[in-house]
Amino acid sequence: MAKPSGQSRWPGSKPGSVTWGSLGPRPAKPGSPSPWLYPSEAADANTISWGHCNAHSAEAAGMAGGSRLRWGPHCQQLLPNRAPVTALLPPRLDGPWISTGCEVRPGPEFLTRSYTFYPNRLFRAYHFYYRDPSCREPAHSLLIKGKVRLRRASWVTRGATEADYYLHKVGVVFHSRRALLDVAGRLDQSPAGRACARRLPAARAWLPGALYELLGAGAERDCAAALGFTMHELSLVRVQRRLQPEPRAAPRLVEELYLGDIHTDRAERRHYRPTGYQRPLQSALHHARPCPACSLIARSDEHHPPVLPRQAALPLRLGGRWVSPGCEVRPAVLFLTRFFTFHAHNRSWEGYYHHFSDPTCRQPTFTVYAAGRYTKGTPSAKVRGGTELAFQVTRARVTPMDRVTTAMLNFSEPSSCGGPGAWYLGAERDVTATNGCLPLGIRLPHVEYELFRMEQNPLGQSLLFIGQRPTDGSSPDTPEKRPTSYQAPLVLCDRVAWGSSRPLLQTPVGGGGLGPPAAPLPFLLLVVGLAFLQWL
Numbered sequence: 001m002a003k004p005s006g007q008s009r010w011p012g013s014k015p016g017s018v019t020w021g022s023l024g025p026r027p028a029k030p031g032s033p034s035p036w037l038y039p040s041e042a043a044d045a046n047t048i049s050w051g052h053c054n055a056h057s058a059e060a061a062g063m064a065g066g067s068r069l070r071w072g073p074h075c076q077q078l079l080p081n082r083a084p085v086t087a088l089l090p091p092r093l094d095g096p097w098i099s100t101g102c103e104v105r106p107g108p109e110f111l112t113r114s115y116t117f118y119p120n121r122l123f124r125a126y127h128f129y130y131r132d133p134s135c136r137e138p139a140h141s142l143l144i145k146g147k148v149r150l151r152r153a154s155w156v157t158r159g160a161t162e163a164d165y166y167l168h169k170v171g172v173v174f175h176s177r178r179a180l181l182d183v184a185g186r187l188d189q190s191p192a193g194r195a196c197a198r199r200l201p202a203a204r205a206w207l208p209g210a211l212y213e214l215l216g217a218g219a220e221r222d223c224a225a226a227l228g229f230t231m232h233e234l235s236l237v238r239v240q241r242r243l244q245p246e247p248r249a250a251p252r253l254v255e256e257l258y259l260g261d262i263h264t265d266r267a268e269r270r271h272y273r274p275t276g277y278q279r280p281l282q283s284a285l286h287h288a289r290p291c292p293a294c295s296l297i298a299r300s301d302e303h304h305p306p307v308l309p310r311q312a313a314l315p316l317r318l319g320g321r322w323v324s325p326g327c328e329v330r331p332a333v334l335f336l337t338r339f340f341t342f343h344a345h346n347r348s349w350e351g352y353y354h355h356f357s358d359p360t361c362r363q364p365t366f367t368v369y370a371a372g373r374y375t376k377g378t379p380s381a382k383v384r385g386g387t388e389l390a391f392q393v394t395r396a397r398v399t400p401m402d403r404v405t406t407a408m409l410n411f412s413e414p415s416s417c418g419g420p421g422a423w424y425l426g427a428e429r430d431v432t433a434t435n436g437c438l439p440l441g442i443r444l445p446h447v448e449y450e451l452f453r454m455e456q457n458p459l460g461q462s463l464l465f466i467g468q469r470p471t472d473g474s475s476p477d478t479p480e481k482r483p484t485s486y487q488a489p490l491v492l493c494d495r496v497a498w499g500s501s502r503p504l505l506q507t508p509v510g511g512g513g514l515g516p517p518a519a520p521l522p523f524l525l526l527v528v529g530l531a532f533l534q535w536l
Helices: 053-060 073-078 177-187 191-197 292-296 403-411 521-530
Strands: 048-049 086-090 095-098 103-105 110-119 122-129 137-154 161-174 209-216 237-248 249-259 281-283 322-325 329-330 333-345 348-356 364-374 387-400 446-456 462-466 488-496
Touching: 053 364, 095 292, 110 292, 137 177, 161 177, 364 403, 387 403
Parallel strands: none
Antiparallel strands: 048 086, 086 237, 095 110, 095 281, 103 110, 110 122, 122 137, 137 161, 161 209, 161 237, 237 249, 249 281, 322 333, 322 488, 329 333, 333 348, 348 364, 364 387, 387 446, 446 462, 462 488
């Protein structure tokens, strides 16, 4: 048995300590339903009810003294996934879980995934890698076997569960000679890798379907590590359920498995412990419909990788209003929703970033409005299917949405955020004149080098993928730091009429009144200190 590969405790934390104030796990009290449940989230002994999070998140973010954010009528009607969402703590992993489409990881890497967890804690996983962003040209497949042990509710990422994992075997099957040469070339970049590369066959001796062990009883060394492969995604887990509305039928149960995020810098992946999530897997038994890729991935194995249905390439047409379909979780404990308006006729944009202190996006902390211009897109030479743009941020406004953020801004240097004058709960202030807001990490003017892509889901909805933020919290402010993967998609909710400049949302400008429950001070300081405002 290999050594434990997933130690998920945050560096510096101690067993039994409550690192992040009231957000950490608390000892179970007599009569309490479960030590896994956060007091503010416990709905019953087994579930955490989110309620209508997506339908109300924008309204909750705008509530201050009776004021509310107002949606455009089309955006309000077309928001998907408005059904209640239930998070299971501890997670129930048993059964098969699959990708619902082609995934893009930093690098870029194009892949699909399939996991099966067994009641005895053993698991088997397949990672299918491809040469193209449509996942139609298989390159190689990884077979991974091991054991996973759930530990406790995460002290860092609220709503997640920490886990340890042990790898018993990692094997690779090459589906072409070119794929064999590519992997051998990657191994050849380090002394340990060169020893592993010599164990692979020469290209002329490649045998279709042959399995080569990278880790296991038959492997002399851990060649999976030499290849840069890890399964740290298993060290952070979240399982949730929702009901998918069905026309003229009862709603369909959908189960989703969120695993830990992958570091955007390949060199850091061996040491990184996730604090965010990847694109979710769905239960092979309870997945969203229609899903053309699901049955293909569920029936595949290392010798028969799935070849996904062909998708028509969509031109990048940004003009319109785009919204987050749900609460987003980013590394460094950021919970937010995004709302964008793009004006194609003059290449201008504006957006609202609503930040929250909880994974249900029901406890707002602050809102940022930003605006600027963007360049004409050009096809990406590095990420097939992507379009490269540069975005300029020239204006920004900030609205504190809880008492702690309001107090922090009032204690900051007057010249660092919005100039002289007091901040009030729910009152928006322009921070352009002070070149941004230093306490919140906002810098103006600011340029970011971006990667965009558009898709259409099986229901015919337009999706907009924007480049993934660097895991270290920095900004892609140079061409070399341009993203090579994507965040969770935004959904098109309304096309903007030619020349229209009406913003997507109207933020409240009046202050005062009682706001939502304030976020604990240690948590807010963590957000401000570790997670600079991440544009787009």
